[in-house]
Amino acid sequence: MKITVAIIEDELDIKSSLEILIKGTDTLNLVGSYSDGESAVLELPKVQADVVLTDIHLPGISGIECIKKLKEKCPKTNFLISSSFEDIDNIFSALKAGATGYLVKSTSPAKLIEGIVEVYQGGSPMNSHIARKVVSSFNSSPANAELEKLSTREVEILEMLSKGLRYKEIADRIFLSTDTVRTHIRNIYCKLQVNSRTDALNKVYKNHLS
Amino acid sequence: MKITVAIIEDELDIKSSLEILIKGTDTLNLVGSYSDGESAVLELPKVQADVVLTDIHLPGISGIECIKKLKEKCPKTNFLISSSFEDIDNIFSALKAGATGYLVKSTSPAKLIEGIVEVYQGGSPMNSHIARKVVSSFNSSPANAELEKLSTREVEILEMLSKGLRYKEIADRIFLSTDTVRTHIRNIYCKLQVNSRTDALNKVYKNHLS
DNA sequence: TCCAAAATACTACTTTTATGCTATTGCCTC
DNA sequence: GAGGCAATAGCATAAAAGTAGTATTTTGGA
Numbered sequence A, B: 001m002k003i004t005v006a007i008i009e010d011e012l013d014i015k016s017s018l019e020i021l022i023k024g025t026d027t028l029n030l031v032g033s034y035s036d037g038e039s040a041v042l043e044l045p046k047v048q049a050d051v052v053l054t055d056i057h058l059p060g061i062s063g064i065e066c067i068k069k070l071k072e073k074c075p076k077t078n079f080l081i082s083s084s085f086e087d088i089d090n091i092f093s094a095l096k097a098g099a100t101g102y103l104v105k106s107t108s109p110a111k112l113i114e115g116i117v118e119v120y121q122g123g124s125p126m127n128s129h130i131a132r133k134v135v136s137s138f139n140s141s142p143a144n145a146e147l148e149k150l151s152t153r154e155v156e157i158l159e160m161l162s163k164g165l166r167y168k169e170i171a172d173r174i175f176l177s178t179d180t181v182r183t184h185i186r187n188i189y190c191k192l193q194v195n196s197r198t199d200a201l202n203k204v205y206k207n208h209l210s
Numbered sequence C: 001t002c003c004a005a006a007a008t009a010c011t012a013c014t015t016t017t018a019t020g021c022t023a024t025t026g027c028c029t030c
Numbered sequence D: 001g002a003g004g005c006a007a008t009a010g011c012a013t014a015a016a017a018g019t020a021g022t023a024t025t026t027t028g029g030a
Helices: A012-023 A037-047 A063-073 A088-097 A109-120 A128-139 A142-147 A152-162 A167-173 A178-192 A197-204 B012-023 B037-047 B063-073 B088-097 B109-120 B128-139 B142-147 B152-162 B167-173 B178-192 B197-204
Strands: A003-008 A028-034 A051-055 A078-083 A099-104 B003-008 B028-034 B051-055 B078-083 B099-104
Touching (some): A003 A109, A012 A028, A078 A088, A078 A109, A088 A099, A099 A109, A128 B128, A142 A197, A152 A178, A152 A197, A167 A178, B063 B078, B152 B167
């Protein structure tokens, strides 16, 4: 059984070379080809391709928006990004939206085919540079740099703040007066240069899902 | 210049085959070999290896603890996990601790060497199965289930809440009255069954860094 | 031993949030 | 065209959070 593939690509010359490449590959079956997100969103649910290869920058809605919209209607489809850029924001947004692989446009035709097969087989094709960025997001330590400014007690309290506990609840848990908790929090905010719980948490618990 | 490598591995037969493998590879230079975390933590800062290959399950402190302790003292070292298991918790803990690659024990010697070189060159070696798990963590959608309860406007406002904006600021941005924003937020809290901003965010933006 | 930072605690006040209740408009569906 | 939901908006009140200033005790390091 061939892997059914669809592409979304607005640059027509790239689009046609992709078409030729996929059509010319035995194991793949091109079942759709769109030059904008809107038509892809309309047509792809009927097609239910195994793999959709999409550009990020499209004329109307972006490839990322496109994936978001299609994810529900095509739960079995693997979305693969093909982008000119390796910037971290695009990568994360794409993965968050539901893409499972991220190829750069300069990828060779052979590697591209390999990527399509790999994503179909449950992998996550991406070059090592991108993989490192993804992995680094797990221990992104600008956050740690902020945390180091705080004392042990302050970190402890900040953790409780992150759980949504109120001052009184925090005070009860660590057997302090509410006023002391208040003081600690004031100092935390001062050190982090913020002035609300949410800002403090955003500053320290930087994460790629925000 | 050879890549300097150290290993931490408690099973002696595996340890010695790794030693032989690395010593027998031209491009690699074995500069340390330890059978427990404690001695590795003591010795490795002196060695400053380019790559450290470590088991997760060690007699005393775990490989993960080991990485945490070493990260500060060996900022340039790339830590590579070699584990028998592919379970998601181990993978995430390892990456959070500062590992940049994750190999399974069944990896062939050739692939292992490749992994060492790859991590040294800025990549993140891991098999496609593991890569998919890592990528999936970005769009882990228990959160989405919560988000689907909310209307478009509510999601929009929730996003602004997550940025730490105040009611007034939100109102100004989307040209509504503060009272309307207030109403929307009340409805959001009701639908999510929470009663504070932080709780709402924790419920929706579940993430692996928390 | 003395200093600095951390941890504790209080008073007083302002701003922001959260909750409860109500109401109008528009849109979609049955 | 009746009912429901989304979006809009208001009023009132209570609770929580944030700001400001001050002060004592403990503790770890120079």
